[in-house]
Amino acid sequence: MTSETLRRWRLVLGGAAADGTGCALGGRDAAMDRTLEALYGQGTDVSRGRSGARGAGLGGSAPQVARWLGDIRTYFPTSVVQVMRRDAIERLGLAALLLEPEMLEAVEPDVHLVGTLLSLSKAMPEETRETARAVVRRVVEDLEKRLAARTRATVGGALDRSARVNRPRHRDIDWDRTIRANLRNYLPEYGTVVPERLVGYGRAAQSVKKDVILAVDQSGSMAASVVYASVFGAVLASMRSVSTRLVVFDTAVVDLTDQLSDPVDVLFGTRLGGGTDINRALAYCQSRVTRPAETVLVLISDLYEGGIRDEMLKRVAAMKASGVQVVTLLALSDEGAPAYDRGHAAALAALDAPAFACTPDLFPEVMAAAIEKRPLPIPEA
Template identity: 80%
Template structure:
């Protein structure tokens, strides 16, 4: 190893570049694998190496020791883990901290320690951490719940600031366009849009535009509120989607032109619409994990639809149905036949391609309800398309 790594680095040019590459290789390879670099670590680098060793050389469980490893791991107590989290934050950027936290939870079995306030105060909050906290919600002691709510509230607030303005602007534009009529009454003509649409009919000799096409808003169209039903699978694999959907639900509920309903389900169905003014309350009203009965959830949503032609139903699920498949598909077909716009999102997150039931996805596509994964940044465009009843912006990768 010494010969391979040193030879590779030596061809890099200057001594400074050589040393930096050796340093990076040493940090990547660890003590045993890195001995061939011949590069000792001191000071800050040695401390960084210790932080990495505690996580990645510490064995499969908190406090575990592996033969020949350079560290005993993070240990089983909250204080030692909290100290480790503080070190991670001092040596690495936020994006790396979040990855290392997730690895610590997965590799070292630290979920239970997140039930302790001092641990929660030390972590770098992100969507994945919120998902972990929600999965622990029912086991959380009262002494931790207030701290957990603060952590979740911080993440939700950041997401709202990032997503709310664009969502409101995009959806409001779609509502305006969907309400537009081509034969308005004189008092309802939108003269600015009408003139713009007819500039090709300008008659210079008369200094006037001939309005062959009138654009305006009918009074009935303006008075009809759209209905949006978010139906969210709260099985464990959908944690990030639940977080984003709750934020979007709160944003949509804040718009007067939309009547928003938020329903979460596993084998039971819970309507959280009354809590939509506070997405943190919505999230703590969920219970991640358990089975999945999509048919039962859709039956509930279908029973609450009063104006099908003005309703958009968004099912967010990986489609691993534990209920009655045939009835689930029949309900989707019935809703679409009644005029409901039906959207199926396999995931609402930035996590990449999700695992999902391909047979069910194909069956929904055959009904005219294509199922696809959606990022939070794309979601406003999806909602706008559904409200305007135009083709959905399905990603090419689906």
């Protein structure tokens, strides 16, 4: 076994007498080991910085914990930091310390931290709430910078192309559809198609709109999806050619459309956790559809239905039959598909509403495909 392999095993196993590596750590490796021990070990309390018999724990010292959070950012890549921070929240009670303003000011914000803050928002004292809003706003603004321009360009282009014309200008010819429409005119001796009928892109007028409804499951496992959906909802609402509605649900349904001008207000209007009644949420969304052929409904849920399953599927089938484009996302996040109800996913796929996980970078393409009524860019499993 190489020395590098021994070193890695020593960091994994934690240095107990029985780990069998016989490997001593120094310098950076020793500091890295201390951060791991504070979270996963059996003898160190990060709030005291000493060994003890009570096991790992963050204790009650915000400054010590802030230093620990800084250490993990120093020694580990971002993806590992996110995992360790979630583990600290679950294993060691970090959530309680996030209610302290000085703690929030020391933490590097990301989507997962926002999800944790939203789940704690009802328990926050007023002085912490203002700090939490500032943290959430930093994350939201960063996401808007990353996602807004591409979303507007991609969706705007799809809206322009969604109106087809048969006498297009040359620059507006849709060659793919034109060729398919004229395949019967193929001349094998010349290896070409004679286009008797041209299909082109129309330029959508400002008065021509698509109606987009985002229905977002706010159960605890969907926290990151709620954050991204709020940002995308605000971006879509800023486009005059799209009428956007944002609905969040657990066992109740809340319409947050009137708050879409500020996604931070939207996020603090959610209530993460609780049960799930997809059927009730779809019933509400269905009641708001006025132009089925011009409506895209995006259901974002892990599909663990606590309501009436058969009614849920009937509603989806009815909306599809009326012309509504139904898109089902198991998650809208960078982490991929979470645990989800595979039976419900299969049933929706049978209704031509396939359920799949979607990254934020792919979401504009998914919306564009739905608007143009072409196959969705479903990522490979």
